[in-house]
Amino acid sequence: MLVHAHPDDETVGTGATMALYAAAGVEVTLVTCTLGEEGEIHVPELELLGPAEADQLGGYRLAELDAACAALGITDRRFLGGAGRYRDSGMMGLETNKHPRSFWQADVEEGAGHLLEIMREVRPQVLVTYDENGFYGHPDHIQAHRVAMRAAELATAEGFGPAKIYWTAMPKSVLEAGISAFAQSSNNPFEGIERIEDFPFGTPDEKIAARIDGTDQHEAKVAAMRAHATQIPDTSWLYSIAGNFGSEFMGVEYYTLAAGQKGPGDGPYGWESDLFAGLPV
Numbered sequence: 147m148l149v150h151a152h153p154d155d156e157t158v159g160t161g162a163t164m165a166l167y168a169a170a171g172v173e174v175t176l177v178t179c180t181l182g183e184e185g186e187i188h189v190p191e192l193e194l195l196g197p198a199e200a201d202q203l204g205g206y207r208l209a210e211l212d213a214a215c216a217a218l219g220i221t222d223r224r225f226l227g228g229a230g231r232y233r234d235s236g237m238m239g240l241e242t243n244k245h246p247r248s249f250w251q252a253d254v255e256e257g258a259g260h261l262l263e264i265m266r267e268v269r270p271q272v273l274v275t276y277d278e279n280g281f282y283g284h285p286d287h288i289q290a291h292r293v294a295m296r297a298a299e300l301a302t303a304e305g306f307g308p309a310k311i312y313w314t315a316m317p318k319s320v321l322e323a324g325i326s327a328f329a330q331s332s333n334n335p336f337e338g339i340e341r342i343e344d345f346p347f348g349t350p351d352e353k354i355a356a357r358i359d360g361t362d363q364h365e366a367k368v369a370a371m372r373a374h375a376t377q378i379p380d381t382s383w384l385y386s387i388a389g390n391f392g393s394e395f396m397g398v399e400y401y402t403l404a405a406g407q408k409g410p411g412d413g414p415y416g417w418e419s420d421l422f423a424g425l426p427v
């Protein structure tokens with residue numbers, strides 16, 4: 147089970163992992179917490195769908211999410227509390243954080259209750275969400291973390307908690323490689339960033355628990371990114387990095403282990419290559 151904040155987060159953060167497990171026949175459940183109503187709109191003819199005009203972006207993004215899930219092979223796709231229950235809060239500090247239906251204003255216990263209902267049904271062995279900072283500080287990502295962790299705690303108390311909980315992560319060595327590879331590029335996504343401390347994310351390599359190699363799924367991930375056209379324009383640095391680094395940038399995703407027993411792994415830090423490593427089959 148993966149708990150994400152907005153449509154497109156599943157693809158950008160964990161798309162290769164999802165496609166990999168779906169292709170292997172593992173039951174994958176995606177729970178998205180908001181419709182992403184406050185996202186940017188990169189398709190000019192859809193500009194008036196935004197919150198200040200028609201306020202229809204959320205419904206449109208639901209359709210984008212469905213297309214992305216189809217590309218990733220995901221058939222069990224749900225919204226926390228039902229589609230439209232919680233509204234995108236927008237970036238930290240914006241007035242939209244105070245919207246009464248914003249996810250940031252949501253009661254964590256109530257949100258966790260909605261997630262617990264889904265957990266009772268699908269009984270996930272492995273839960274994937276974000277760290278306490280929501281990977282990069284967006285209020286809905288922080289809230290998704292809180293709701294997911296609380297639901298896992300409640301599920302554990304009921305005797306069916308996930309055996310392992312992972313948080314998405316980016317190893318510092320991978321960031322460093324990205325910075326140096328792009329230093330001379332005219333389309334540098336890291337423009338103005340010289341030190342990895344300037345990033346809102348980045349995890350020391352020794353704290354990474356799993357490196358999931360979904361390289362073979364990178365085309366599915368790119369197709370899912372294309373499905374999120376309002377959010378990811380053709381000119382996005384995601385595509386320019388993909389063009390330079392190829393399938394590895396798109397296909398390899400990293401996690402820290404927040405709960406459960408680390409399984410066997412490889413390399414200097416014993417990184418697992420399977421989120422189910424060490425669990426009974």
Ligand SMILES: [Zn+2]
Nearest residue numbers: 151152155284
């Ligand atoms: Zn997001």
